[in-house]
Amino acid sequence: MRGRGRDPKRSVERYLAEVLNGSNPGSAGELIANETLGQRVSSFRTAFPDVEVTTHHLLAEGDLVAVHLSGHGTHEGLFQGCPPTGRPWTATCTAIYRVDDGRIVDGRVNWDLLAVMEQLGVIRRADTVSA
Numbered sequence: 001m002r003g004r005g006r007d008p009k010r011s012v013e014r015y016l017a018e019v020l021n022g023s024n025p026g027s028a029g030e031l032i033a034n035e036t037l038g039q040r041v042s043s044f045r046t047a048f049p050d051v052e053v054t055t056h057h058l059l060a061e062g063d064l065v066a067v068h069l070s071g072h073g074t075h076e077g078l079f080q081g082c083p084p085t086g087r088p089w090t091a092t093c094t095a096i097y098r099v100d101d102g103r104i105v106d107g108r109v110n111w112d113l114l115a116v117m118e119q120l121g122v123i124r125r126a127d128t129v130s131a
Contacts, residue, residue, distance in 0.1 A: 006102030
């Protein structure tokens with residue numbers, strides 16, 4: 001059984017507090033087993049070093065943990081190919097993580113990137129047209 005021996009929910013809670021919110025970013029290696037996810041998180045934290053997330057819902061079943069959260073930060077590093085703008089953003093995120101032996105081995109993370117990119121001034125939403 002995956003996730004045996006450690007509480008997957010607790011692992012994700014630690015990841016959110018220590019890695020994303022930065023209370024102990026060095027624990028990333030202990031909490032993230034997926035190299036690609038680890039690189040994405042590192043790039044995200046570099047782009048937004050002051051990022052802070054607030055968890056609204058966290059549900060766990062077996063080795064899967066689903067999270068709905070909101071976050072905010074300031075664009076201080078390269079993000080999605082865009083140089084730093086120094087602008088703040090606020091957006092929501094929904095993620096599903098799979099945890100094995102206390103480490104995140106897979107993650108499907110969906111930020112509201114349209115909202116982020118608009119707030120950074122990188123894109124502009126098209127005007128709506130009524131019929």
